[in-house]
Amino acid sequence: MFFGGDPFEHFGHHGSRGGGGGGRRAAASSVDTTKLYETLGVEKTADEKEIKKAYRKLAVKHHPDKGGDEHLFKEINAAYEILSDPEKRAKYDKYGLEGLEEGAGGAGSAEDLFSMFFGGGARRSAGPRRGEDINHPLKVSLEDLYNGKTVKLAVSRQVIVGESKMCTGCDGQGVVVELRQIALGMVQQIQRRCPECGGEGYQCQRRREREVLEVLVEKGMKNNQKIVFRGKADEKPNVEPGNINFIVQEKEHALFKRKGADLLITKTLSLNEALCGFEWKITHLDNREIIIKSRPGEVIKAEASDRRPFVKVVTGEGMPSLGNPFVKGDLYVLFTVEFPDDGDLKDDQVEALKKILPGAAMSMEYDPETAEIAHLDHADVKNFGKGGVSNQSSNYDSDDEEGGPQQVQCNQS
Known part of the structure; x- marks a missing residue:
């Protein structure tokens, strides 16, 4: 994510874009191949996890929405975008920033690099750096999120055939300007999308391409999480293709409710079960049968001491954690106790319960x-x-109330 501008302006490579407007790239021995690592605060030997960890920490700290420096935030994102891609990182390590646009050993201007990142180079900000992403909902069951699943989905997109050429109708700007006389000595300037290229600035031939993607639903994924296929969106001239994102949509489950890595089920017990013990069987999300059973002497209450629902927990029987499925959350059981209705207990049963249960009501002495x-x-x-x-x-409202009884006056003649 970028906010416009040039995130590389302090990375020490502007000399190749000096007054000549397109100087040749410097020799590999003179280019800077360390600045991006310094921006993220990692060594050149850092692995992918170390780079990702450093980026997340800096991105949170310097995000403009949290009062961070916007320019520094752009540099952090630009550095991570390169160093997180093995191919781009290898080119940067060998040829610096200018080697990212070309193949190894090639030559060219730094304008090509900026064209790749910002859709038009450092001196041209028109058009997006990258094409729009395409989002597809992916409805999955809670069982799929517990066990993991691979889904094959066919997508169709537009791809460019051959090379694209700059539109001569708008000189690559994507818009044309027309002058229209609206009165004597008055001219109106109108800007509209170029009809020849559709506002893209380039002309090319396209065709539809169908591809089958293997979408991996990892264990522990959450609702609304994205599964990203980079560069698989429609191709557009002079613009890096966007991503295809599959948005996880968790289906509602009949038994389990989920929050984070924890699961919740509800259970209604009879008064007998709540006092004397219970056991019942559930089928977990991986088809294991689990017998949930009370301990000897354990009493399930109608509510907790703070008047909240009475809850027990089965440790380690929740959802697997994303990235480490061997660490699981917990399974919470919310209890309700069903008391007998009026008339369900016979007199002899009541007398028996009085003798068995503690806290029986004491007989009181009174004169009937x-x-x-x-x-x-x-x-x-x-x-x-x-x-x-x-x-x-009523008619007996007090006199001091608003709208009370009217005053009676006597006329004396």
Whole structure:
């Protein structure tokens, strides 16, 4: 991602673009092949992981959205784009920045390098550096994200046949300017897309090409994550092809809910199971059968002490971690306890439970002739505060209320 401008202007290679406008490339012994490594703060011997780690750290630190220096951020991105590509890195190590556009040992101007990165060179900012990406949704099940999967998908794109030529109608600008007289002495200038090249600045022949891509869904991938095929989008003249991105779309699962690397299932227990123990079988995402069983004496409560749902966890039975599938998250079980309905328990069962369960209600002494006995009815907490006399106005409103009784005056003659 770039924000315009020249991210290489401090990399020490401008001498080849001096007043002559297109000087030959310097000898390999005099070119700078270390500046990109210094920008990322790594040694020339750094491997791919070290370069990626250094880039991520610097990109977060210097991102303009977080108050970082925009120019330095552009240099960091430009350096990483080259050093993360083995082919480009090899050319840079041997020929410097100017060797990236040409083959080994070739010669040419630094304008070619900037044309590759910015779609027109350091002195020409028209047009994108790289073509637009194409995004395709890829719907996958939670089982696929747990076990991994390879999907073969056919894509169709436009490719350029032969060489492209600069459009003579717009001189490669992509737009033409027309002057239109709208009144005496008044001329209107109109800029519109060049009809000969369609605004691309170059003309070429194209054909449709069909290709089958093997899309690897890795274990532990997340929803909306991208699987990128670089340079597989439509080809356009003088522009690097964009990428084809497959966007992972996780399907909803009937049993499991996912958050990060953890999984969640819900289980309703009877009061008997909650107090006396339970066991039930689930089929995991890799078709393993797992028996979830309570320990002797373990009690499942209707809710936790902080009034939140009561939850237990099976350690290590969650989703595999992306990049290291041997490290897994946890499987959380959210419990609800189903109590018996009114009338489900017989008198003899109630008496038996009173003897078995701790905390039985103590009998109270009272005079049934003087004490009032109240039984409970079903209620809704939403109605709390709505009881009593209605708030409708009556003939007995107080005089100090607005709009109260009218004053009566006596006329004396």
